Amino acid sequence: MYQTIHYEKQENIGIITIDRPEALNAINGAVIEDLEKAIAEVEQDGELGCLIVTGAGRSFVAGADIGVQQPFDLTAGRNWGRRGSALMRRIEKLEIPTIAAVNGFALGGGCELAMACDIILASEKAKFGQPEVTLGIPPGFSGTQRLPRRIGVAKAKELIFSGKVIKAEEAKDMGLVNAVFAPEELMNGALEMARSFAKNAPIAVKYSKACIDRGMQMDIDDGIALENEMFGMCYATEDQKEGMTAFLEKRSATFHNK
Incomplete structure (x- = not known):
């Protein structure tokens, strides 16, 4: 190929x-x-x-x-x-x-x-x-x-x-x-x-990269607004629930990119 x-x-x-x-x-x-x-x-x-x-x-x-x-x-x-x-x-x-x-x-x-x-x-x-x-x-x-x-x-x-x-x-x-x-x-x-x-939550890593890359081209207030939005969006994911539950249960998280 x-x-x-x-x-x-x-x-x-x-x-x-x-x-x-x-x-x-x-x-x-x-x-x-x-x-x-x-x-x-x-x-x-x-x-x-x-x-x-x-x-x-x-x-x-x-x-x-x-x-x-x-x-x-x-x-x-x-x-x-x-x-x-x-x-x-x-x-x-x-x-x-x-x-x-x-x-x-x-x-x-x-x-x-x-x-x-x-x-x-x-x-x-x-x-x-x-x-x-x-x-x-x-x-x-x-x-x-x-x-x-x-x-x-x-x-x-x-x-x-x-x-x-x-x-x-x-x-x-x-x-x-x-x-x-x-x-x-x-x-x-x-x-x-x-x-x-x-090994980390894939959506959280992707959103972190997007916040950095896009935010660096914005003024800081727009960058913070972008971060706030993507931070909130993660609370609609299964990975956020798994990550925080695993932390509270003192075990390793298993993420599924969902």
Whole structure:
């Protein structure tokens, strides 16, 4: 079904692995098409509690394939940027939590893919950057929008204007990365975090994500009103009754996403 990625499930956790070793997993049309299909599969799977995105080999995603982009004219460049940005936005808008497990290079489109996820975990060998200006273009898959939202405007401008590539620890210090792991422990760390999300009441987790993501684009009063509404809506769910009853009965809750 897929040419450039692998998609698997471990219980209620989905794992997408980008596997295009001849190009360090660089994004081309086939990768975008495969990711679009995989995200459609994730969107339709009501059992999933978390999604992990990672790369095979020594790269997460080394960027978008320059050989593909070099001959573009204005129209082709615009369409390429729009398609890639639409994919990143679709990942960002998934209802379930998403984790980027960055095992190596996350440059250009790779950094943008990581930033489309809720959480970024990195191997000690990971490297991040938006080096597009060294190629005569700005970031094209929404990097100019997500990087400043992640690390602040001044630092984002510094990285984007310089095209500088940074190591995992520096990315963590900036707030781009949540945690750094030894290479052999990265996926274990990602799975442990994914399980910690997926064990909780699915509707409550989805609503929490929606409140944060939507609320950050509102003024605080509108954000609080959104939270109040979604907080109230949870009291119409079976999971709320189960969670609170289990707490009072001093037992573990069993949630059914209802």
